[in-house]
Every structure is written in structure tokens, then in C-alpha cells.
Amino acid sequence: MEAQRLRKIDPQEKVRAVLTTARRLFVEHGYHSVSIPMIVRESRVSTGAIYHHFGNKEQLARRIYDETLSEFQEMLEQRLTGQADVLSQLRAFGKLLVDVAQSDPEMMRYMLFLNHGEFLSSCPPICSSAPFRWVQETIRNGVADGTLRSDHPFVAAASFIGAILRTIELNYQGVIIEPLDTLISPILDHALRAVRA
Amino acid sequence: MEAQRLRKIDPQEKVRAVLTTARRLFVEHGYHSVSIPMIVRESRVSTGAIYHHFGNKEQLARRIYDETLSEFQEMLEQRLTGQADVLSQLRAFGKLLVDVAQSDPEMMRYMLFLNHGEFLSSCPPICSSAPFRWVQETIRNGVADGTLRSDHPFVAAASFIGAILRTIELNYQGVIIEPLDTLISPILDHALRAVRA
DNA sequence: GTCTATAGCCCGATAGAC
DNA sequence: GTCTATCGGGCTATAGAC
Incomplete structure (x- = not known):
């Protein structure tokens, strides 16, 4: 199917990309200066996917903190x-x-x-x-x-x-x-x- | 005159109020979490007066830093x-x-x-x-x-x-x-x- | 699971009366 | 100098197709 073809093989790869990209951006610019659109651009993961996996910006930050x-x-x-x-x-x-x-x-x-x-x-x-x-x-x-x-x-x-x-x-x-x-x-x-x- | 009556005796008093209030808020919540409306509420100095005396939020922050x-x-x-x-x-x-x-x-x-x-x-x-x-x-x-x-x-x-x-x-x-x-x-x-x- | 598009909100900064 | 009212913009988060 079309949707199948577009789907990345490993969702965890995206999760990982978001985590590392977001931490880098947090360190470089500070939490409040980093926007979701900025993370979207740099991680090449879409807004929808980010909210699907992390819920919201704070939960994303918490997961980075814990890990x-x-x-x-x-x-x-x-x-x-x-x-x-x-x-x-x-x-x-x-x-x-x-x-x-x-x-x-x-x-x-x-x-x-x-x-x-x-x-x-x-x-x-x-x-x-x-x-x-x-x-x-x-x-x-x-x-x-x-x-x-x-x-x-x-x-x-x-x-x-x-x-x-x-x-x-x-x-x-x-x-x-x-x-x-x-x-x-x-x-x-x-x-x-x-x-x- | 009416305008005269409403004018505070000392403009520097307002400047001081903004500086101390803003520094307290910056310390409590962090620079980016502090909004101008927030400073307006807590210092009881209006938006216009703040922009008149400090130019913008960053210049206000810089003045606090220097002082x-x-x-x-x-x-x-x-x-x-x-x-x-x-x-x-x-x-x-x-x-x-x-x-x-x-x-x-x-x-x-x-x-x-x-x-x-x-x-x-x-x-x-x-x-x-x-x-x-x-x-x-x-x-x-x-x-x-x-x-x-x-x-x-x-x-x-x-x-x-x-x-x-x-x-x-x-x-x-x-x-x-x-x-x-x-x-x-x-x-x-x-x-x-x-x-x- | 993933995408695009956009709703809805609040911010910084300005305009213009006084 | 000081005020209120408001604009434009960018943000978080959601909706809905696929």
C-alpha cells in the first residue's frame, strides 16, 4: 500500500532522533527557546509523530532528563x-x-x-x-x-x-x-x- | 492639570520598581517564562512606561545584569x-x-x-x-x-x-x-x- | 503511526490619546 | 512621561486524512 511504503521501518529510530536532537537544542538554546517546529526541522520528524510519541513538550523534556x-x-x-x-x-x-x-x-x-x-x-x-x-x-x-x-x-x-x-x-x-x-x-x-x- | 495630578512624583521610583520586580521574577521563573504583562502586574508600572524607560525586554535584562x-x-x-x-x-x-x-x-x-x-x-x-x-x-x-x-x-x-x-x-x-x-x-x-x- | 494544516492562545512591541 | 488598546507573529497542541 501507499501508506505502508511511506512508513519508516523502525519507529524507535524516530524516537531516538527526536531525543538526541531535542537534547542538543536544549543545551544550545535553553528549553524555552526551543520550539517544536525547530525540533521538527532538525530531527526531520513531523509534529504529529512527536506529539504521538511524547504527548507534549514537557514530557519530552522529562524523558530526556530521566534517560x-x-x-x-x-x-x-x-x-x-x-x-x-x-x-x-x-x-x-x-x-x-x-x-x-x-x-x-x-x-x-x-x-x-x-x-x-x-x-x-x-x-x-x-x-x-x-x-x-x-x-x-x-x-x-x-x-x-x-x-x-x-x-x-x-x-x-x-x-x-x-x-x-x-x-x-x-x-x-x-x-x-x-x-x-x-x-x-x-x-x-x-x-x-x-x-x- | 489632570495629567499633572496623575503623574507620579518620581519617575526613577518606577524604574527602580521595574528593575527589582523583574530581577525577582527572572530568578523565580527564568527569563523566558517572565512576560512583560507579568512584570506590569507585579510592578504596577504600565507597559508603555516600561518600554519608554528600557526599550525592550532584553535591554531591561541587560540593565539588571550590569547593575x-x-x-x-x-x-x-x-x-x-x-x-x-x-x-x-x-x-x-x-x-x-x-x-x-x-x-x-x-x-x-x-x-x-x-x-x-x-x-x-x-x-x-x-x-x-x-x-x-x-x-x-x-x-x-x-x-x-x-x-x-x-x-x-x-x-x-x-x-x-x-x-x-x-x-x-x-x-x-x-x-x-x-x-x-x-x-x-x-x-x-x-x-x-x-x-x- | 505518520503526515499536513490550522485552531487558538499569548507574547512583545507599537500607536496615539492625554 | 504615562496610559490603554491592539496588531502581527510564533507558539503549543489538535484534527483528520492516509
């Missing part, structure tokens, strides 16, 4: 297997942040810069997501066993992560021009010095 | 007078951030969370503004005179500021619940440990 976070969570779990002590665990986490920042800047920018709460109703801030709660827990353990030192483990966790993320931010903004992988050692050095005993 | 940054810069200069050595200068800077975060959260949120580049064409990122360039310079000096230690002063500066700002962020997001002024000592402690010799 990005669980992808990151998965990478973290992979990197953590076999890291026994607190210090090498924190190093693995920091290295993951830097690696992602370099190999997939779009993902990192998405997690760093988008105020998801601004357009996703009742979405937990990124810092309360599993990976970042894991850091808080790890640092609490490190303080307990004497590897780390802090009067206030939450402040310690914030300092550790903040030191790394801020460096990544400044790299993105062109203030720090060296490629991030050449900076991995000073980055981890400063971040760990903020918390270790 | 906020120079206000912060002024506060910093005040706090720095009389701080001789690098360590007490950095402490003064950190304490300023924490003080502002607590006494004027709207100003801090404005500087921290708004992606100004997203709606202000060719606006320098906050991190390149005078106060933050000052930190970079100060840390370079500290490394030179041996007070601080770093292979890469830019990374050191990013770590120092990042440690503090991230803690403030987590406080705003309810992860760290203690009032910030009770945390000033662990905050400065962690941030300085990241960079000192």
Missing part, C-alpha cells in the same frame, strides 16, 4: 567496580566527570547548566540524583574511617564536587583553555586536598 | 580594603559570597543560576567578570609567594570558588539545611585547603 541521568548512573557503577578504598572511589568519580566533560560535552552541559526545575515540575535537582548522593555517602564513610577530614561531611562533598565542576565550567567558557584530560591530575589534586585528612 | 554585577563588585572592594595577605583576602572573598548568599539570596541566585548568555547577546559569563578575575589574580600571587600551592593556578581558582558556590547551591536546594552563617568556618576551611600550600 540522561540513568545513563550517567550506569557509567558510574561501571567505573566503581573494583575500587576498594574511599580515595580511589572518589578519584574514579572525578575522572568520570572529566572524561564525560571531554568525550560528551553535550551530556555534561545538559547536567551542569540546565535549570531542570524551571520547566520540569517537581523534578529533583541533579545534585540529589543517585550519583551525587553516592558521593555524599562515600565522603561520610571516608570521614568515619579517618581517610578524610571534615566537621561537616555535606560541605565536604559539596566542596569536592564543586571544585571539579567549576573547573569544567571554566573550561567550557574558555577561561581554561587546556584540554581537560591534560588537567586531570591538578583537578583531582585540588578536589581531594579539599577533603582529605 | 547587579557592579553592586557586587562594590561590596567586594569594600571588604578588601585593609586585607594585606593573600589568605585573608581569599577569606574575605569567601565570606562575602556566603554573606550575600544569606542576606540577599535573590542576588546570589541571580548570579549563580541564570544563564545570562542564553538571552543577553554577547554578555561575558559571570566568571569572567571583575570579581572573579580578581580571585584568579590573587591566587596566582599566592602561588608565586608560596602561600598557596598549585601546578595550575586557574584550576586552583576554579576549585576555590567552586567549593564555596557549590555549598551555597546545596543550601539553596535544601540538601544542606543549616543556615549558611553557621557553616562559614567549614566552608572556608575546605575551600582554602584545596589551594593552600
Whole structure:
């Protein structure tokens, strides 16, 4: 039939195209500046198909949010297997942040810069997501066993992560021009010095 | 005359009302979610008056950006007078951030969370503004005179500021619940440990 | 499932009286 | 300088053919 011939073989391919295109556009222009017609043009998927698969713009954004976070969570779990002590665990986490920042800047920018709460109703801030709660827990353990030192483990966790993320931010903004992988050692050095005993 | 009677005594009062109202709304909802009619309602200044004084929405945003940054810069200069050595200068800077975060959260949120580049064409990122360039310079000096230690002063500066700002962020997001002024000592402690010799 | 066409809404900005 | 009324445009979301 005619309709049959026009139908794409795999609908999931379109879904995927919309998800990746929309995330890129959200990162580049911000959620509110990205219109559905814009996503239609760049993804080459029609308005009707988008609304069919995602319902509305906010649900599309929510799906991108969920998938990005669980992808990151998965990478973290992979990197953590076999890291026994607190210090090498924190190093693995920091290295993951830097690696992602370099190999997939779009993902990192998405997690760093988008105020998801601004357009996703009742979405937990990124810092309360599993990976970042894991850091808080790890640092609490490190303080307990004497590897780390802090009067206030939450402040310690914030300092550790903040030191790394801020460096990544400044790299993105062109203030720090060296490629991030050449900076991995000073980055981890400063971040760990903020918390270790 | 009738027109005379209806005219407010001080036009600058209206300008001020628009500036403070708009900044509050930008912080609460994000630039793109704030409409002119919304500003009109909340500031009780008419559409016509707003366009008369500011030209358009972007110029209004730019004026808020400029005034906020120079206000912060002024506060910093005040706090720095009389701080001789690098360590007490950095402490003064950190304490300023924490003080502002607590006494004027709207100003801090404005500087921290708004992606100004997203709606202000060719606006320098906050991190390149005078106060933050000052930190970079100060840390370079500290490394030179041996007070601080770093292979890469830019990374050191990013770590120092990042440690503090991230803690403030987590406080705003309810992860760290203690009032910030009770945390000033662990905050400065962690941030300085990241960079000192 | 996918498309095109368009309804319906609200926004930024302007016009023109006062 | 300040107001109200309104225009043109672009948006989200829907309708209905295929």
C-alpha cells in the first residue's frame, strides 16, 4: 500500500532522533527557546509523530532528563567496580566527570547548566540524583574511617564536587583553555586536598 | 492639570520598581517564562512606561545584569580594603559570597543560576567578570609567594570558588539545611585547603 | 503511526490619546 | 512621561486524512 511504503521501518529510530536532537537544542538554546517546529526541522520528524510519541513538550523534556541521568548512573557503577578504598572511589568519580566533560560535552552541559526545575515540575535537582548522593555517602564513610577530614561531611562533598565542576565550567567558557584530560591530575589534586585528612 | 495630578512624583521610583520586580521574577521563573504583562502586574508600572524607560525586554535584562554585577563588585572592594595577605583576602572573598548568599539570596541566585548568555547577546559569563578575575589574580600571587600551592593556578581558582558556590547551591536546594552563617568556618576551611600550600 | 494544516492562545512591541 | 488598546507573529497542541 501507499501508506505502508511511506512508513519508516523502525519507529524507535524516530524516537531516538527526536531525543538526541531535542537534547542538543536544549543545551544550545535553553528549553524555552526551543520550539517544536525547530525540533521538527532538525530531527526531520513531523509534529504529529512527536506529539504521538511524547504527548507534549514537557514530557519530552522529562524523558530526556530521566534517560540522561540513568545513563550517567550506569557509567558510574561501571567505573566503581573494583575500587576498594574511599580515595580511589572518589578519584574514579572525578575522572568520570572529566572524561564525560571531554568525550560528551553535550551530556555534561545538559547536567551542569540546565535549570531542570524551571520547566520540569517537581523534578529533583541533579545534585540529589543517585550519583551525587553516592558521593555524599562515600565522603561520610571516608570521614568515619579517618581517610578524610571534615566537621561537616555535606560541605565536604559539596566542596569536592564543586571544585571539579567549576573547573569544567571554566573550561567550557574558555577561561581554561587546556584540554581537560591534560588537567586531570591538578583537578583531582585540588578536589581531594579539599577533603582529605 | 489632570495629567499633572496623575503623574507620579518620581519617575526613577518606577524604574527602580521595574528593575527589582523583574530581577525577582527572572530568578523565580527564568527569563523566558517572565512576560512583560507579568512584570506590569507585579510592578504596577504600565507597559508603555516600561518600554519608554528600557526599550525592550532584553535591554531591561541587560540593565539588571550590569547593575547587579557592579553592586557586587562594590561590596567586594569594600571588604578588601585593609586585607594585606593573600589568605585573608581569599577569606574575605569567601565570606562575602556566603554573606550575600544569606542576606540577599535573590542576588546570589541571580548570579549563580541564570544563564545570562542564553538571552543577553554577547554578555561575558559571570566568571569572567571583575570579581572573579580578581580571585584568579590573587591566587596566582599566592602561588608565586608560596602561600598557596598549585601546578595550575586557574584550576586552583576554579576549585576555590567552586567549593564555596557549590555549598551555597546545596543550601539553596535544601540538601544542606543549616543556615549558611553557621557553616562559614567549614566552608572556608575546605575551600582554602584545596589551594593552600 | 505518520503526515499536513490550522485552531487558538499569548507574547512583545507599537500607536496615539492625554 | 504615562496610559490603554491592539496588531502581527510564533507558539503549543489538535484534527483528520492516509
